[in-house]
Amino acid sequence: MAFEAFRQRIGSIIGGFDAAQAHRRLRGFRASRAHVNTLIAASGDTITARARWLVRNNGYAANAVESFASNVVGDGIKPSSTIADAAKKEELQALWLAWTDDADAEGLTDFYGLQRRAAREVFLSGEVFFRIRPRRVEDGLTVPLQLQMLPAEMLPLDMNRTLPGAGLIRQGIEFDGIGRRVAYHFLRRHPGDLTDPGLTNETVRVPAADVIHVLDPVEAGQLRGVSRFAAAIVKLFTLDLYDDAELERKKIAAMFAMFITSPAPETPLEPTEEDLEVEPGQVVRLDPGEDVSTPATPDSGGTYELFQYRTLLQVAAALGIPYGYLTGDTAKGNFSNTRISLIEFRRRISALQHGVLVFQLCRAVWSRWMDVAVLSGAIDLPGYDQQRRQYQACDWLPTKWDWIDPMKDASAEILQIESGLKSRTQAISERGYDAEQVDREIAAERKRELSLGLDFRRPGSPAQGPGAASGKDDKQGDEKDDDAPEDAEDEPAPKDEP
Template structure:
């Protein structure tokens, strides 16, 4: 009937017959292989390794940090100090702090499409500020092939247990990693962990998706083939560079006098600068003329890496570290687009799935164990849990122009200082308190910096401070 050409079986589309299976089915069939290949690329391919570091550095940086919305300034400061002390103890493995776990989570979700955190309550004698830790569990620990109907109506799908109305009730993790031969545990043995104790970090792309898929999936084939092509070119050039000259003779059975035999019996000749070699009659010298990579090598590499860049959602310059093709305008446009994607990911994945869950569980544990006292916590829990999460600040592309533009926006009432500081990853209350403390110290010591030198009140106070100090010394 015509209509959409994309839905017709014309000659050009005759062999374009994509699967109609749901994404869960496709992940169950190929998810493990895709994850294994993505991990291999990160370990062995420089572009893949650079892409993952760029992603984690921009998403997390030095950490997405909380700013409690508690109105009482003293109580808020106590909560913030307790949280900061606990972040050093959050990792059950002891390798990093909570913000380092955020970075590891961003890496894992990019590579494997998902990662799990398990809350680990601790005993008081463990000596933690708040008796709670987080254990990171890789995606391979939750078997994709575990599907069964349980007595009572619950069902397990790809290792996740659901009740009759589709709520997640538990996760059936393997006790040991299926690929870790150093773990003496029983292979295939699983343990049921309640869903309330698990954080499943995932960036779903389809409705109804249960498990994650690697962000490398659209670019794995091109990255791998490009890597093989580069290796073949490098090896070809290396082999060609090993041969400087070839000598041909009409009587190959008769060796020439200057030739020597190496350990393999091959005839070789060592040449010195300015050396004159007398050849036998009929012998000729031919230089090695290996074929060059050609003028298409660089454009081909560039175009292929652009496709990989688009597949991974990483700017070309961040993927390749190639700044030669970048100018101010296109770099700024690419950076702005990349930051929009990063901000969306920070909100929908990192903050919503990890930070909020951890903050709520941490504050519940802190109150229940007496680490901090919050009045009427059970009745006003939602109020006490109020918190803003501040991602790492973006560096300015043009600091002078960007700073002036932001100052004008604040002065015109288009944005507040609180908003501007939050965009840089700072808490406005903390910044104001630090500024007030700095100004007070400047007045006490008779110093003036920056805007203080143009403030008559601060100048008078600063000038009066030394005189007051001398009068006090004379009186003593």
């Protein structure tokens, strides 16, 4: 403490950064120097519990987490294999699609539903775990593999100890001597689930190869996740209390209360009459000397709406959710402002899709799934052991963004393709589809239309190819040329007149 006081005194003398001074304005600003792991170990479970409470009881919080999950995952982040063999690729994609229905060990959703639940958990608690569960071939699954989702509370934050040798356990994660994760020590029972008869505080060691840890670390060296609600919990909770108080005040003000003042009765022991009940539209005659008064109820005035708006703007900024997505209020912004906020939001979501969900979850599941699919005989990929990396290469395609202005956005995309600034493959991939599969569907559709004498392509559309708009005229011109006489140079020259 003596050194800290000396350091602050020296800082106040030499000046420098105003943000580091200890003058009156910043006297109450006592920032912790503890590492994020220490802070999460001390309060991470409390933050997660409060975040879950808000989502269960606060409409804004519930809307925020659903909006986040829907934009991050949507219909699913789907793989598109880059195998050169078109037949093998189609077989592999069909097998994957069939397995997605078997992916959930609980049988409640498919693989893309698990992605959505993972996005919710990352928003709520900052992390989520998936345990890879190999199954027997006789279980009847498309590929004998399933995923079991485990919430953050299943990995105890307070488990820290040194192991024999060079290993150690930090916040439930076991590391070897060079800092690699080798195992996770999960609780057998959720600490808050009283309906589970399992033993309390009993843990099981699961190898790291069978665990997928999904989190979005915000600081270097961070081991466990922290809820995205951390910066918004206080404001959301106090705003909820304020709203409740306003509702109660309005409820009391809506009750038309009256106080009847009567002169003192002549006989003190004489029983008073029953209370006067007033109904809407009723005309009441009072006894002589009686007076009626109504209490004055305070009004919130014109500041309530502005206060709500500004507070919810701060909450939206803390959660990283646009104001309209948080509140469902679309009347506060014009088209340009809404477009700017959506573009910024989508950039953040795109970074999280590829940097967190795809890198940590999708790639790990795809790699393990292909290994099990080949080993179980569900698919035959010649030379898989020597070309494993080439076979596992794939692109992950998020759900397409809905166009803000469909006509302008579509026209701009067509212009980019025609000018060579973007390929059709890139445009189709950005919409969440596989270009090769789309081309096959289009070819099959054109063939069916041709057999039926149909063509639904717009005249002059790029889909018809060059010169398609004048194809009919060209055909008619060709027919005329067939009936026309040969060129003059091929005809015999006329004889001279005598």
